[in-house]
Amino acid sequence: MIKEAEKLNPWFTEDQTHHALSSWSKELTHEQLSKWTDSYHYVDSDKKSVGVVMAGNIPLVGLHDLISVLLSGHNIIIRPSSDDHVLIRMVAAILSSLDNGYSERIRWADGKLKDFHAIIATGSNNTSRYFEHYFSKVPNVIRKNRNGIAILTGEEGENELSALGKDIFQYFGLGCRNVSKIYIPEDYDIDKFFGGIYSFNKIIEHNKYANNFDYYRSVFLLNADKILENGFLLLKESGDLASPMASLHYERYQA
Known part of the structure; x- marks a missing residue:
């Protein structure tokens, strides 16, 4: 999978992808996840579908959004970046193999996003204007360029x-x-x-x-x-x- 990701996107060298995976392995421990989630108060509510438009600038850049939506108890509709769809699909497949429930909560939108209740979208300053207009009628988090x-x-x-x-x-x-x-x-x-x-x-x-x-x-x-x-x-x-x-x-x- 790592070689396939590099073939798709030459910026995703094995070293860079291994670094991303290593960094995530340190964050996804029981201790770290508990430290993160214990600061929030969760209430029972109807599951919503959150659309996530992922960036593709670095390996697995959309993984944080995927984990956040799932931990909040909601379903996710992923619009993967064409530059980083191999790795994020790999992680989703691993999650589903560990718990069949995830396979029902993770959906993919290779075209136009639809049937969502909220949006998280990451892009450039230019694309953010499109996102803000297109997703203005639902709760949204729109990310722009940062330096x-x-x-x-x-x-x-x-x-x-x-x-x-x-x-x-x-x-x-x-x-x-x-x-x-x-x-x-x-x-x-x-x-x-x-x-x-x-x-x-x-x-x-x-x-x-x-x-x-x-x-x-x-x-x-x-x-x-x-x-x-x-x-x-x-x-x-x-x-x-x-x-x-x-x-x-x-x-x-x-x-």
């Missing part, structure tokens, strides 16, 4: 910079929690940052990532943008929070 930032003081050690590198490069930067911009002191030495993230240099061996690196490097140069690079990451000074694939925005601040 992560990091503020450096200049006092960070190698371990902290390496951890920052993970926040930048995990899932090739496609996650909504990936860092897309850093704020650095006016006199910060960029070479220190480049040195701290050098262990992630093999990311450039991924064909699609390398293509993006070459493409945006060409675009920046054609636009006469001032960039810094280390062979696998492009740094561009910009006030924007979101940065293109294989690049990172930075902005200097006065300490």
Whole structure:
């Protein structure tokens, strides 16, 4: 299944999918699930059908919504992303094999969603406008683009910079929690940052990532943008929070 998922979506490498599965395995323990669910008060009510439009930017990104709906006692109608339908169907099949009741509570919508009482939809800022209009008559949770930032003081050690590198490069930067911009002191030495993230240099061996690196490097140069690079990451000074694939925005601040 993991190889099939990578064949469908080359961003879902075995390493990235294993990381997602490993992360979920730590969260789906009895202790962690109890800690999560004990903070809510559950009441008996008629089961509703919750439609979930899932994203496909990182492996199993829709799993949290699947678990949330099932734990709340409701049924789920899944509109999977074309980029991540293999893994989420695999998990649903495993759940159904453990408890036949889940097979009756999980439905799939490969086309238009219908017969739902509420909606959870994840997409871009553009698609969110469509979601907000189309699903306006039912209770809904609509998610838009999100970006992560990091503020450096200049006092960070190698371990902290390496951890920052993970926040930048995990899932090739496609996650909504990936860092897309850093704020650095006016006199910060960029070479220190480049040195701290050098262990992630093999990311450039991924064909699609390398293509993006070459493409945006060409675009920046054609636009006469001032960039810094280390062979696998492009740094561009910009006030924007979101940065293109294989690049990172930075902005200097006065300490």
